[in-house]
Amino acid sequence: MFSKILIANRGEIALRIIRAAKEMGIKTVAIHSEADSTSLHISFADEVLCIGPEEPQESYLLASRIISAAEISGAEAIHPGYGFLSENPDFAEACRKHSITFIGPNPSSIRKLGDKIEARKLAKKIGVPIIQGSTKAISSYEEAKKQAEKIGFPILIKAAAGGGGKGIRVINNKEVFEDGIKIAQQEAKNAFGSDEVYVEKFIEKARHIEIQVLVDSFGNAVSLGERECSIQFRHQKLIEESPSSIIEEGLRKDMSRAAIKLAKAAGYTNAGTVEFLVDRKKKFYFLEVNSRIQVEHPVTETVTGIDIVKEQIRIADGEKLGILQKNISISGHAMEFRINAQDPDNNFAPSPGRITGLHIPGGIGVRVDTHIYADYEVPPYYDSLLAKLIIYGRNRDEVLIRAKRALEEFVIEGIKTTIPFHLKMLSDESFKKGNIHTQFLG
Numbered sequence: 001m002f003s004k005i006l007i008a009n010r011g012e013i014a015l016r017i018i019r020a021a022k023e024m025g026i027k028t029v030a031i032h033s034e035a036d037s038t039s040l041h042i043s044f045a046d047e048v049l050c051i052g053p054e055e056p057q058e059s060y061l062l063a064s065r066i067i068s069a070a071e072i073s074g075a076e077a078i079h080p081g082y083g084f085l086s087e088n089p090d091f092a093e094a095c096r097k098h099s100i101t102f103i104g105p106n107p108s109s110i111r112k113l114g115d116k117i118e119a120r121k122l123a124k125k126i127g128v129p130i131i132q133g134s135t136k137a138i139s140s141y142e143e144a145k146k147q148a149e150k151i152g153f154p155i156l157i158k159a160a161a162g163g164g165g166k167g168i169r170v171i172n173n174k175e176v177f178e179d180g181i182k183i184a185q186q187e188a189k190n191a192f193g194s195d196e197v198y199v200e201k202f203i204e205k206a207r208h209i210e211i212q213v214l215v216d217s218f219g220n221a222v223s224l225g226e227r228e229c230s231i232q233f234r235h236q237k238l239i240e241e242s243p244s245s246i247i248e249e250g251l252r253k254d255m256s257r258a259a260i261k262l263a264k265a266a267g268y269t270n271a272g273t274v275e276f277l278v279d280r281k282k283k284f285y286f287l288e289v290n291s292r293i294q295v296e297h298p299v300t301e302t303v304t305g306i307d308i309v310k311e312q313i314r315i316a317d318g319e320k321l322g323i324l325q326k327n328i329s330i331s332g333h334a335m336e337f338r339i340n341a342q343d344p345d346n347n348f349a350p351s352p353g354r355i356t357g358l359h360i361p362g363g364i365g366v367r368v369d370t371h372i373y374a375d376y377e378v379p380p381y382y383d384s385l386l387a388k389l390i391i392y393g394r395n396r397d398e399v400l401i402r403a404k405r406a407l408e409e410f411v412i413e414g415i416k417t418t419i420p421f422h423l424k425m426l427s428d429e430s431f432k433k434g435n436i437h438t439q440f441l442g
Helices: 011-023 063-073 089-097 107-114 116-126 141-151 174-192 249-265 297-304 308-316 396-409 419-426 429-433
Strands: 004-007 027-033 047-052 077-079 155-159 168-171 197-201 207-215 221-233 236-242 270-278 284-290 333-340 357-359 366-370 385-393 411-413
Touching: 004 011, 004 063, 011 027, 011 308, 011 366, 011 385, 027 063, 047 063, 063 089, 077 308, 089 107, 107 116, 107 284, 116 197, 116 249, 116 284, 141 155, 141 174, 141 197, 155 174, 168 174, 174 197, 207 249, 207 284, 207 308, 221 249, 221 297, 236 297, 236 419, 249 270, 249 284, 270 308, 297 308, 297 333, 297 366, 297 385, 333 396, 333 419, 385 396, 396 419, 419 429
Parallel strands: 004 027, 004 077, 027 047
Antiparallel strands: 155 168, 155 197, 207 221, 207 270, 221 236, 236 333, 270 284, 333 385, 357 411, 366 385
16 A cells, blocks of 8 residues: 555545545655645645745646656655546646656646547447537538537537536527637637537436546446436536436446446546436436546545545555445435635626634535635635535435435635525425536526
């Protein structure tokens, strides 16, 4: 087993990885930018290294500095968390060239699945259902127009690279089609450095369902069931839960088989998430693969009892999966609420600043993953996620009751957060009944 790993991330996910490593007897190295010099994650690591100024491009996104930090500290492996360089095949390749283990999939499978167009091609080739649309990047407006007319409006224009809901535009009619393409291309260019986009049919009132998989380097693979992520704003997830209220055992098995089949076809190893859309007839379609740990992974951990971060580390160290599919079961219900530094009454505008008061909820069935504390200064340079409130109960109704109690206890003063939004959601009758879809917040 590794004796020391470096965490190439910040905030709550960095702290989450440090906790898993400590329980496994592994020393940790935390990196941070100048803006994160007071972040909680650096207080609990065994070693700490500053890697640059506030801007991500000069710190958390600068692969050479992270590799140097690993070499200086003697770390044998790097865990990238999510975001930043976690799905960058060049970074994974650089780790390999410097004899550092990348705790994630191999560079080849990241390349195959990170490009959404190539991932769609692979899914189609092996018989995993895909949404009607193009299997190559748009080369001209006329070509895109023909594709759109063929599949019919509404359609999606989607960035071929990256994730996180960026570079995606819903186009309802041909009058706004050309402008929609230009906007999506510009968003994709700004976010991922590539303006490649493609056309896909927009499935109205679909459910966003993802399957968590674990795959070792010996060809063993398991599914840890599904997470429902249909509550989104601008394609950014806000609430996730497991199990989904619409997924029956037969559909769960079919989606799990499809997810594992795709992962194996790409030569994938480690933890990964295969995302699908499920329409109103309960037909599922491949959406994309996230080749990293997900923000919402605690939902699955809560209902399965499996520590996904520890499994990532074991697989990267060359161990065989110690879990059999027949022994995996979903017990009870879990829901995660993303507590972001955003103002839900002002179009979810970012709300950085100093936290002047804080009370974190507790009690049975309540887990909070966070890096914040009273007097913590939320920097404006990074993702707005402050905390993840994960609620467990025997069933969904118990989770909803417990979540309301916990959210009412959760106090963050000095900045705006999404806590009031979540409390409003819990009073919505359609949400309480599970009648949700990806356009629910429209």
